[in-house]
């Protein structure tokens with residue numbers, strides 16, 4: 001018992017636990033709903049609301065919910081290599097969480113995209129465990145200082161999506177410790193996250209929601225993690241093994257594998273009641289943390305701030321004859337579907353509903369006016385998205401989007417509202433007294449001509465387009481939770497329509513709480529019918545030939561960069577390569593902007609003048625890209641993933657389990673480490689590569705104790721920001737081959753530290769980079785504990801390992 005400032009007696013956690021019956025305790029350990037934790041009045045426990053995720057706080061609802069700020073995606077933030085940037089992003093996330101009454105953010109995602117095919121690569125900070133851990137720690141600290149918890153995820157080895165609910169990731173202890181677990185270990189040591197989310201996959205034969213050796217043995221005992229470990233959504237399958245493994249909380253609720261089964265297991269003596277008490281204690285610890293005294297919530301971010309954050313990570317890959325930044329007097333042909341429909345985020349649980357998304361076309365037009373000609377590009381999707389670009393308008397409010405009406409079973413209207421993105425979620429966590437039985441979507445078509453029209457969402461549909469009427473049903477496979485909620489089944493057809501036609505669709509939902517048939521995302525699809533690729537390319541070529549410079553914006557979409565599905569290739573979807581080749585053949589100068597988080601294969605790389613990697617920049621995408629193209633802001637990012645030269649050209653490539661097993665054959669050599677060791681051919685662009693808008697000379701590098709010092713001189717004409725990177729290459733060169741699940745032998749090269757500096761043109765600066773003590777650590781497989789790499793080796797000062805500036809041998 002303690003006493004609060006008002007003199008009230010506050011029971012200690014142990015007293016509160018004692019006050020609860022077994023069933024009441026167990027009831028707290030499964031979510032109360034999809035995104036809330038259970039409350040308990042007798043012990044004064046209030047509801048804790050949780051929300052995804054890494055690029056914005058959408059609120060305690062599924063995607064398609066209320067409007068939320070969309071930040072640059074984590075990979076783009078990571079490419080800043082700046083803990084300050086991550087801390088700033090963390091403060092924005094915390095402000096968003098507080099504004100939505102959310103107490104715990106489900107993120108950051110600190111899995112490492114071992115293969116560039118990983119569908120959730122866009123949620124990850126980098127392929128390097130040290131960089132990932134440090135950047136994530138900066139973000140988590142900033143979030144939690146403002147009184148909001150963070151739940152880094154997914155513990156552990158959830159590095160790809162194929163078979164994500166069942167895959168068994170097989171990796172040896174050294175790879176697990178030195179690579180996959182390292183970001184979590186750094187987070188626990190430096191940021192003390194209030195929670196951690198366990199992953200769907202298994203590690204070495206044991207599901208991560210039942211992995212006592214990792215969850216309890218390593219995380220809780222060895223690292224001393226005092227926080228709460230929660231399951232990923234629907235990951236927990238059994239009562240005893242999950243509760244005994246160290247998972248404290250099963251999500252979502254209200255139903256789940258614990259409840260009565262867990263009570264029975266305790267009563268049968270299969271589980272000690274102390275185990276339950278320990279879980280409740282950790283939950284109460286989280287509750288105490290979220291309800292403590294917190295500093296005032298920060299103000300919402302400004303547009304300038306979001307633009308600046310996005311621009312910080314943008315990375316110049318090539319820049320022949322200093323084509324970039326563009327000269328403002330040039331006439332620009334801006335080409336590509338991504339120029340008009342710029343992609344600000346990836347798909348899945350990280351999606352939010354932003355207030356707006358600025359396209360590159362909008363950003364450049366605002367700056368250049370008549371100087372820019374915008375030309376649509378080739379088709380980039382196989383699956384149409386909900387209506388965009390004002391093709392449909394809400395019949396009541398007259399604005400772009402649709403009118404949504406949610407009806408109860410007896411026809412009572414529960415809600416009527418305008419949905420600017422033409423979609424809505426229904427059937428999940430709703431505040432109405434009655435369940436939603438029917439979703440009615442209506443819109444007016446704004447253009448004459450041939451159009452692709454349809455619906456998305458599962459249910460029994462009745463669609464009316466003017467006088468045409470159709471009825472059909474759509475259903476999900478029900479297998480891939482999360483993904484099917486945000487990418488539900490759809491159906492479209494091509495119609496000849498005239499402006500002013502009413503388009504109305506009614507979906508009757510399935511019955512009962514079945515996330516797949518009674519709930520999810522619903523929307524109207526409406527857009528002009530697709531044009532022939534040759535015609536699109538012809539238009540682009542003509543515009544390119546007429547301009548001083550062509551800027552082609554290409555990329556992936558949320559069909560490739562999404563939760564639930566991995567990529568099968570790093571080639572751009574659709575005929576985008578043909579479009580770039582054709583434009584490059586016709587334009588005086590060609591700049592390619594990559595609007596994608598993942599590495600892209602660029603067959604045309606040597607035929608274009610400049611390539612800018614812009615990532616997925618969030619809601620201010622178009623302003624950030626335009627500001628960078630025109631040199632208002634320097635794209636001083638450095639790559640956080642290695643770009644292979646060809647499909648298959650990475651140390652770890654396949655993400656397809658064989659007989660349920662995904663063998664981490666690259667061992668401790670994922671990404672640049674494996675390229676350096678000869679496990680894969682030289683990449684197109686190394687991890688750490690990035691030119692910025694100036695040039696740099698390095699001189700007088702030396703090792704000083706546990707640091708490296710070097711003088712960097714800005715030899716260009718603009719002020720610039722340099723990221724000085726130091727790598728450690730151990731003495732024993734990494735011998736290959738040596739694969740197998742045990743991983744290659746030898747010790748990999750590794751990032752050891754980095755520092756940043758702003759330098760005026762013609763000036764120089766002495767930079768000191770501290771070598772992280774973790775650099776020397778090595779897991780000793782024989783004795784099962786940490787040891788050190790042997791003496792010798794060298795510290796390498798490099799701008800990515802493809803541009804080494806100094807090699808400093810160690811004694």
Ligand code: BGC
Nearest residue numbers: 052106153232233349481482
């Ligand atoms: C994802 C998690 C997410 C959760 C809740 C899962 O499908 O793997 O990252 O936090 O859904 O939306």
